[in-house]
Amino acid sequence: MELAQARSILTPATGFIRRGGFDWTCNPYTGCTFGCRYCYAMFxxxxxxxxxxWGRWxxxxxxxxxxxxxxAPRAAGQAVYxxxxxxxYQPVERVLKLTRGILEALAACQPKLVIQTRGPLVTRDIDILSMFEAVRVNLSIPTDDEEIRQAFEPKAPPLDSRWLAAQALKESGIPVGLCLTPLLPVANHAAFADRVAGFGADVVVVQEFHDAPRGWGADTTDEAVGLARRFDPSGNGYLLMLRSLNERGVDYHEGESGFFPPSGLGQRASGG
Ligand code: SF4
Known part of the structure; x- marks a missing residue:
């Protein structure tokens, strides 16, 4: 395990994150052991x-x-991503509890907070998340199929555990965003859309896989592009997913706009 002394834990938001209305980003770690094969952060x-x-350190x-x-006082009332x-919520967080400690510090100053994760470990911190007046947890659930998930995200948590985490958060009154981002190949678009529609997320975000090289969503690897072709040779998966969501009346955002609606950041349900 590598430990570093950082100069700052709140970084002024830049680029598309700033454009989206965030003031700060907060990254307790550098690198990510979930090691998704398409992750733009490796670039x-x-x-x-x-x-x-990538994924090994x-x-x-x-x-x-x-x-x-x-x-934390700098971020009072401002939006933190x-x-x-x-x-x-990568695995080491279970032991180090840096994210948890940061949340405890931030809660005292009440920023508008968006957590973005694939880690069901986020449910450990429901007690602290419940202290925020404006908060949303975005859970990334980019496919419906474990074989596909394992091909693209071999070290990330199984999809069912993410759905369970989403449910636990929702039942605790914490607004949940479902991020089908980047949308990986999908085995059954209709059933996936049914599940998304039935969940009743505060926000649903869909982003085409590798839709904007070096722009929003940034780059991905040739390996990931090849994997996508293997599972979805026609390349129609994204449009099929949109159509399935439309047919079910799901009010979704495409790409960037869905991640950053601080004006629409869900207030916690009272008594949650
Ligand atoms: S969870 Fe996956 S996409 Fe997110 S930072 Fe880690 S490796 Fe990248």
Missing amino acids: LPQNRRPRED FQAKANAVELARRQ MSSVTDP
Whole structure:
């Protein structure tokens, strides 16, 4: 495990995250051991390791909680995106609890918070998330099929565990976003759309796989593009998914706009 001393834990938002209305990003870790094969973060200049090593390393910001206690007042009432280049609930978080400590520090200052994760471990922190007046947890569930998930996200949690986490959050009164992003090949579009429609998320976001090289969503690997072709040779999967969602009346956002609606950030259900 690599530990580093960070200079800051709240970074001024830039680029599409800033355009979307966020003021700050918060990344407790550098690198991500979920190691999704399409992850744009592996291309970022600060991640100087070979791309083939993506998913095999991470660095924990050892002083993250201390920094958060000091810097949280800056974010009072402002919008924080956690996280933009790592997953705040990757496996090591179970032990290090950096994300949890940061949340405790932030809660005192009440920023508008969006958590972005594939990690069901987020349910551990329902007690703290419940203290935020404006919060949403975006769970990434980009396919309906475990074989496909394992091909693209071999070290990320199984899809069912993410659905269970989404349900637990919802039952706790915490707004949930379902992110079909990037939309991977789907085995049964109708059944997947039924599940999404039936869940009743606060926000549904869909983003085409590799729709904008080097733009929003950034780059992906040739390997991931090849995998997508293998599972979806016609390349029609995205349109089929949109049609299935439309047929069920799901009010979804496409790509960027769905991630950043702080004006529409769900207020917690009272008494949740
Ligand atoms: S969980 Fe997110 S940050 Fe981690 S590898 Fe997957 S896409 Fe990248």
